[in-house]
Amino acid sequence: MKNLFIDILAFGALLSSVLVITSKNPVIAVIFLISVFINAAGYLILLGIGFIGISYIILYVGAIAVLFLFVIMLLNIRLSDLLEAGSQYTKNIPLAIAIGLLFIYEIFTIIPFRIHDVSLISSLLNLITNLNELFLTSDISTLNVVYNTINPILADSTFTNFTQIQALGQSLYTFGAFWLIITSVILLLAMVAPIFITHKSNK
Amino acid sequence: MSFLSLLIYVVAKALHSKNISPVSFARIVSIVFIYAGVLSSNAFFVQTIGQGIGIYSGLFEVSSISLFIDILIFFIGGLILVSWPSISKTQLLYPVKNNLLSLQKNTDLHTVKLNNAGEYSLIVLFSTIGASLLISSGDLISMYLSIELQSFGVYILSSIFRDSESSTFAGLKYFLLGGLSSCIILLGSVILYSYTGLTNFESIYSLVAISDGELVSHGLSLGFILIILGFLFKIGAAPLHNWSPDVYEDTPTIVTIWLTIMPKISIIIFLLELFSQIDIIGNNVSMVEQIVFLDTIKETSSIFISFSDLKEIVSLTNNLNPEKLIGENTGYIVKNLLLISSLLSLIIGTIVGLAQTKLKRLLTYSTISHVGFILLALAINSEQSIDSLIFYIVQYTITNLNTFLIILGFGYILKNIILIKNSEFLALGETGTERDIKEIKELTGQFFSNPLLSISLTICLFSMAGIPPLMGFFGKQFVLYSAIQSGYYFMSIVGIIVSVISASYYLKIIKVLHSSKVEEETNSKKSGICDSFNHSIASLEQLATEGQSQSAATKITNFHSFLISGLTLSILIFILKPSILLNSTQLLSLSLFCY
């Protein structure tokens, strides 16, 4: 069940990302971008790392996409110009499809892929079996999936129980501290650079 | 390395004060760079550098190569910052008289503003930290963070001169394509992580060395290919080079210097480090040794060791075979990728370069062909070729730096447009590009007006073409020699032919430089640069060519001309004492192979 939802969200993210590139109206494109982020956040939450999923929503959807929307709404883009530019790209579609298929073929020969692994498609194909399982069996255990985790209560293998955020903080601030510092330098650059680019030097 | 980053914070906050004039700011930053270079050279005497020390809990690794290139990056960075023009107050009156905009006598002459020098220096500081972190990174995440830091700095640099429309367009183009290549690098590293569960390069090496799974080798090869593709995109190697002529030409020359030199050094050395850490390079010698060792074992102890033990030993040592290390194909795939890219770069760099009339585009295509040579040296995994790689990078940097410095100098001398905007003088012209030399035709007859400068340019171009006894010749010779020694005959023949063809377009510039000015003067007047300044330029050129001996034009700073002459002399005189550079590069490459 959970696999089904994960696959639906993954497909949703991919579909939305394609629609981002191909929609005509830029505001609709940003809406689909928001949908990509929300699908990705849902994917992460279903995977079990709720912290990163919700922080995706707070940061990407709540700040970055709002920024995009601001810029697009203030830019006063005329749709007619966009449509004119868009029609130039449709003649490249066969070439794009060819290159895309080549790329996909390369990756699929290397990464093992069976259609059975995609539970969305396989559940569609096994619809009858799944419905039978749902309605006709009388044991409850298939419905509520319980994930067994290894929890030995031996004294020498119990370190601590970390919540997600603790686990993140534990490694990020000790082992990966320098990564944090570099990221902060990147953020500093990103803050300073727009000021440089847009600063009007008045006397 | 870490010292520099602390200095940054101080300097970054100092920008908030308006009291530091941008010129001194640029100078401070260049002094900072040189100091950092000195500090790095101090670290050479630590005994344990050897193969490499992991610092910051294994996320970064300092080895002798990375230290050496650190020094190179910092010194060159410091020297590039010298190339900002300086204007002394007494000479301002001359060109301004002929300007269409009139000058009032009581204008404050103190406000000579170098547009964007302060911001340029700060961003350059950020980008250099990224570059020096990149070459010492030992982890996938550190690699990505450092390449992003360096690249962001460079994107911002190329769009900082926002009054020139082509410059912002080039900056936007660079940003979008650079973002795409960063995405490809990220995809490659994600595939690597998903196959091995590790992000540390050394851990990946250890994991692969003890496993013999097909899956791991397949995933690794895909990951590596994507990472290397992303990096090739960033240095502008063919066939992913289309952005570089546009970007390098449209940005002002001060920015182009930085763009041509710094990212290439760091990314190529990073690729070198990557290969040596995942051990695609190296261990060629040890394989031979181990086979010899195995033979001796077989002879001496065949009585004691049973046959099955021997089989195990044989299989273990076979697993240490570098090509088998990452799977049967990865070593070959990466090598072939680099060889293809190198071949295409060489060919495209020369053939398309023949058709150029603009100066910077021509130099961009020559850069592409140089990158071809460098990739050739990287693809051949032998001690000699790594030796030649490091030497070629050093020589390429010096020559390119010198060439661009001379072009900048020509720009300052020939085009004396100092605009007055808000009653302050903008030394670089309003858009930053107005003092650039765009066409080759503008350089006509400089031999007679500025003989020393044009002789220096001639020497640099000869060195780039590969004419003995200049440094460039030795670079190319070294690379081709190591190629021939390893058996890459086709590539060597292509390299030689390509050098000859590229020499022709270098000679074109030199011919234009030395041609007589009388016939060309009318031509250059007709090829007017911008309409509104036509009159002033024509009169300026007359002034410049007539009154040249009185140097009514802007002087290049003393340090600038000193630097040009120093670099030119080093190119010339290299042959007399080559041992400093050659010995150091040989030691560095041996350090990769013999530990």
Added chain:
Amino acid sequence: MINNNLILIILNTLISLIDVLLVLLPVLLSVAFMTIIERKQLAAHQRRVGPNTVGYYGILQPFSDALKLILKETVIPSQSNKILFYLAPVSTLIFSLLGWGIIPFGQGLTLFDFSLGILYTLALSSLGVYGVLFAGWSANSKYAFLGSLRSTAAMISYELILSSAILIVILLAGSFNFTTIIESQEAIWFVVPLLPVFIFYFISILAETSRTPFDLQEAESELVAGFFTEHSSIIFVFFFLAEYSSIVLFSCITAILFFGGYNMPELFVNNTFISLQAVVLGLKTCVFCFMFVWFRATLPRLRYDQLIEFCWLNLLPVAVAFIILVPCILVAFDIAPY
């Protein structure tokens, strides 16, 4: 054929639905009564009577308002983007009501005892910005667009301060879970050690919900009605409900974060008849709703550029200073919650 599985699924769903309705229906009622509270209280501050015709003492006023708005004619601008036009108020209401899912009315008595509850609340307040943005833009009128841009800019600026204030509370409490935060206030309510933080938290809440003194966007004399100029009748009801629901929600969160939630010192918890804890929470929420209206009655409004300048130049350094100060004190005296 009915069997265990199916019965379980259906029963589970039904019970969850009833749970949600149990929380939402009183919330909607309270939102409705919030409007009449505001009008009567404003009247009291201004020495007049307020609505007193409809029910006894004016109690049934919100129902007559709702009836009027529903029966009005819905006018939609013809050039507007219809999908976004309808989507914006709906999403605003949804995100305002979603926030009630994790408020604890007793010990662990929530719809979902989320271990990352605070993050969920912050995410919802970030998402609430979109309703405003799309409402203004889709109406295709300059006044609505300007109003929504100003509103959005103010909301996202003050979200930063809000997050900082909440972060400082988390530092003291040690967890993102609402119940844990309330339980860790057993010794002392957080408003006592963190009074300055409470002050700028309250200011940022006033700005988030676009209340006076930050309500230039919808001040009736200025931009007609701000971003919902073009929305009429039932759609306007959604915006109205969403605004007041977020007022009540944020008052509730204030009570939980700073004033001890459902805890009362020396309260005897008797769970057999009525859980007094929920009543305590309700009373504290009422106090803060009162404060919202009190602020509206007494303070003049800020001009828009003063608003933004206040946030970025004055409040943000204070917030950052506290973010640095509080962990330093916690570490120095070794009283960090973990």
